[in-house]
Amino acid sequence: MSLEISCSCQHNKLVLNGPVIMRFICHCLICQNVYKAPYADVVVAWKNDIVATKPQTLEFKKFRMPPAVNRGLCTQCQKPVYGYLKSYVKHDLAFIPAQNFKDPSVLPKPCLHEFYHRAVSPIEDGLPKYYGYMHSMFGLSKALIKSLHSL
Numbered sequence: 001m002s003l004e005i006s007c008s009c010q011h012n013k014l015v016l017n018g019p020v021i022m023r024f025i026c027h028c029l030i031c032q033n034v035y036k037a038p039y040a041d042v043v044v045a046w047k048n049d050i051v052a053t054k055p056q057t058l059e060f061k062k063f064r065m066p067p068a069v070n071r072g073l074c075t076q077c078q079k080p081v082y083g084y085l086k087s088y089v090k091h092d093l094a095f096i097p098a099q100n101f102k103d104p105s106v107l108p109k110p111c112l113h114e115f116y117h118r119a120v121s122p123i124e125d126g127l128p129k130y131y132g133y134m135h136s137m138f139g140l141s142k143a144l145i146k147s148l149h150s151l
C-alpha cells in the first residue's frame with residue numbers, strides 16, 4: 001500500500017509505504033488542543049514506512065511525561081503532520097491524522113474511543129469506549145495486538 005499524506009497547508013508531504021495497522025478516536029485533552037477539535041481521528045502505521053517526499057517543515061514536541069507521543073506539528077500551519085511513539089512491538093508506531101490522507105476512503109473504520117471521559121459530546125456509534133488513562137492504554141494495546149495479528 002502506498003498512500004499520500006500531507007498537512008492541511010501542504011508544506012509537509014509524505015507517503016505511507018506500508019499497511020495501516022488500525023484507526024481509533026482519541027478524546028484526550030492534548031489531542032483536543034493539538035487538533036483544535038473535540039477529538040482526534042488517528043491512523044496507526046509503522047514509523048519506518050513513512051517517507052517524506054519533500055523537505056519537511058515540522059517540529060516534534062512532547063506534551064506530557066513519557067511514554068508520550070512525539071507530536072510532529074507543521075511549522076507553517078501548526079497542525080499535526082504525524083506523531084510517533086517508541087514501541088517494543090516491532091518498530092516505532094506512527095500516529096497519523098486520518099484527515100491528512102489524500103484519500104481517506106481507503107482507510108479502515110475507527111475501532112474504538114479512548115480517553116472517552118474527556119469527550120466533549122456523546123458519540124453513539126457502537127464502538128468500544130475506554131475511560132481514564134490506564135483503561136485507555138489497555139484498550140488501545142489490546143486492539144493494537146489484535147490488529148497486528150491480522151496484518
Ligand SMILES: [Zn+2]
Pocket residue numbers: 007008009010011012074075076077078079
Ligand atoms: Zn502545514
Ligand SMILES: [Zn+2]
Pocket residue numbers: 026027028029030031032040115
Ligand atoms: Zn489523544
